[in-house]
Amino acid sequence: MQFEHETLGQCVLFGTGTAAKHLAAEVARLGSRRVMVIAAGSAADVAANLIDDIDVVLFYTDVAPHVPIEKAEAARKAAAEADVDLIVCVGGGSTTGLAKAIALTSNLPIIAIPTTYAGSEATNVWGLTEQSRKTTGVDNAVLPSSVIYDVELTLSLPVALSVASGLNALAHCVDSMWAPRADPINQALAAEGVRALSSGLRLVVSNPVEPAGREKVLYGSYLAAVAFASAGSGLHHKICHVLGGAFDLPHAQTHATVLPYVLAFNAPCAVDAEQRLASAFGSVSATDGLDTLRTDLNAPRALRDYGLTERDIPEAVRLIMPNIPAGNPRTVTPENLDALLRAALVGAVPGQ
Ligand SMILES: NC(=O)c1ccc[n+]([C@@H]2O[C@H](COP(=O)([O-])OP(=O)(O)OC[C@H]3O[C@@H](n4cnc5c(N)ncnc54)[C@H](O)[C@@H]3O)[C@@H](O)[C@H]2O)c1
Numbered sequence: 001m002q003f004e005h006e007t008l009g010q011c012v013l014f015g016t017g018t019a020a021k022h023l024a025a026e027v028a029r030l031g032s033r034r035v036m037v038i039a040a041g042s043a044a045d046v047a048a049n050l051i052d053d054i055d056v057v058l059f060y061t062d063v064a065p066h067v068p069i070e071k072a073e074a075a076r077k078a079a080a081e082a083d084v085d086l087i088v089c090v091g092g093g094s095t096t097g098l099a100k101a102i103a104l105t106s107n108l109p110i111i112a113i114p115t116t117y118a119g120s121e122a123t124n125v126w127g128l129t130e131q132s133r134k135t136t137g138v139d140n141a142v143l144p145s146s147v148i149y150d151v152e153l154t155l156s157l158p159v160a161l162s163v164a165s166g167l168n169a170l171a172h173c174v175d176s177m178w179a180p181r182a183d184p185i186n187q188a189l190a191a192e193g194v195r196a197l198s199s200g201l202r203l204v205v206s207n208p209v210e211p212a213g214r215e216k217v218l219y220g221s222y223l224a225a226v227a228f229a230s231a232g233s234g235l236h237h238k239i240c241h242v243l244g245g246a247f248d249l250p251h252a253q254t255h256a257t258v259l260p261y262v263l264a265f266n267a268p269c270a271v272d273a274e275q276r277l278a279s280a281f282g283s284v285s286a287t288d289g290l291d292t293l294r295t296d297l298n299a300p301r302a303l304r305d306y307g308l309t310e311r312d313i314p315e316a317v318r319l320i321m322p323n324i325p326a327g328n329p330r331t332v333t334p335e336n337l338d339a340l341l342r343a344a345l346v347g348a349v350p351g352q
C-alpha cells in the first residue's frame with residue numbers, strides 16, 4: 001500500500017439537546033467577544049435559542065442557495081463593519097457556505113451548527129456563484145474550527161428534504177471511491193458513511209421525529225464530508241456543480257437524482273470501489289444497493305422535476321467536459337455524458 005493522506009483538524013461535538021451548552025463552551029475556548037451569527041428561515045429561530053450565553057454583535061439572515069457573489073460581498077462588508085471576531089453559522093449548506101465566503105477573505109474562525117446533512121461544515125471546500133457559474137475552491141481558512149452536531153436541530157427537516165440531503169451525503173461517499181485523491185483511509189470513512197446513511201435514512205423515513213435514525217444520518221453525513229474533503233471532487237460532484245450553478249437546480253435534489261447514473265456509469269470500470277460499496281450497502285452490487293435504497297426512500301428520480309430541460313443538455317455537456325476529474329475510472333466523452341444527462345433528465349433506468 002502506498003498513499004499520502006491529509007487529515008483536517010477541527011473539533012467535533014456531537015449530542016442531543018446539547019448545542020447551546022457546546023456553543024457557549026466553544027466560544028469561550030476560542031476567546032471570542034464579537035460574534036456574528038448567520039442563520040436564515042426557520043434556522044434563525046433555532047439560532048436565537050442557542051445564543052443566550054454568548055456576545056453577539058451581528059445577527060445576519062441574508063442567505064441564498066449556492067452563495068451568490070453579491071450576497072458574499074454584502075456579508076463580508078457587514079462582518080467588517082461590525083468588527084466581528086468569530087462567525088457562528090446555524091443552518092444548511094447555504095448558510096455554512098456564506099460563513100465560508102466571509103472566512104475566505106477575512107480568516108475569521110467559524111463554529112458551524114448544521115441542520116441538514118450537506119456536510120459543508122466538515123470540509124475546507126468553498127463555493128461561490130457569479131453570473132450563473134459556480135466556482136469552487138479549497139482553502140483551509142474556510143474549514144470551521146468547531147462543528148456542533150445536535151440531533152434535535154434536525155428533527156424539523158421535512159422527510160423529502162431529509163432524503164435528498166442524506167443522498168447528497170451518500171454522494172460524497174460514492175464519489176470519494178474514485179475521486180482524484182481517493183485513498184484507503186477516505187474509502188474506509190466513505191464505506192462506514194454508506195452503512196450509517198443507508199440504515200439511518202430508512203429509519204428517518206419510517207419515523208422522522210425519532211432521534212435514533214437522525215443520529216445515524218448526522219454521523220454518516222459527517223463521515224461522508226470528511227471522506228469528500230480528503231478525496232476531492234469526483235465526476236458526480238463536477239456534474240452537480242455545473243447543474244446547480246448554471247441552471248439553478250436545487251443542490252440536494254440534484255445530487256440525489258444524478259448519483260445512480262454516475263454510479264452505473266463508473267461501476268463497471270471501478271471493480272474495487274464497486275465491491276466496497278456493494279458490501280457497505282449489504283447488496284449483491286453497488287447499483288442494486290443504491291437502487292433498493294432509493295426505492296425504500298422514495299427518492300427524487302428525474303432532473304426535469306427540478307427545472308432542467310432537454311434544451312439545457314448540450315450547454316451542460318459543454319460546461320462539464322473541461323471539468324472532468326483526472327483519473328475517473330471510465331473515459332468521459334461528450335456523447336456518453338450527453339446520454340447520462342438525458343437518462344437523469346427523465347429518470348430512465350440507470351446504466352441502460
Ligand atoms: N463546501 C462544501 O463542502 C459543501 C458540501 C455540501 C454542500 N455544499 C453547499 O451547500 C448548499 C446546499 O446545502 P443544503 O442542501 O443543506 O441546502 P440549504 O442550506 O439551502 O437548505 C435547504 C432548505 O432547508 C431548510 N432547512 C435547513 N435546515 C432545516 C431544518 N432543520 N428544518 C427545516 N428546514 C431546514 C433551509 O431553510 C432551506 O430552505 C449548496 O450551495 C452546496 O453547494 C457545500
Ligand SMILES: O=C(O)CCC(=O)CC(=O)O
Binds near residue numbers: 097125136240
Ligand atoms: O461549497 C460548494 O458549493 C462546493 C462544494 C459542494 O457543493 C459539495 C457538494 O456538491 O455537495
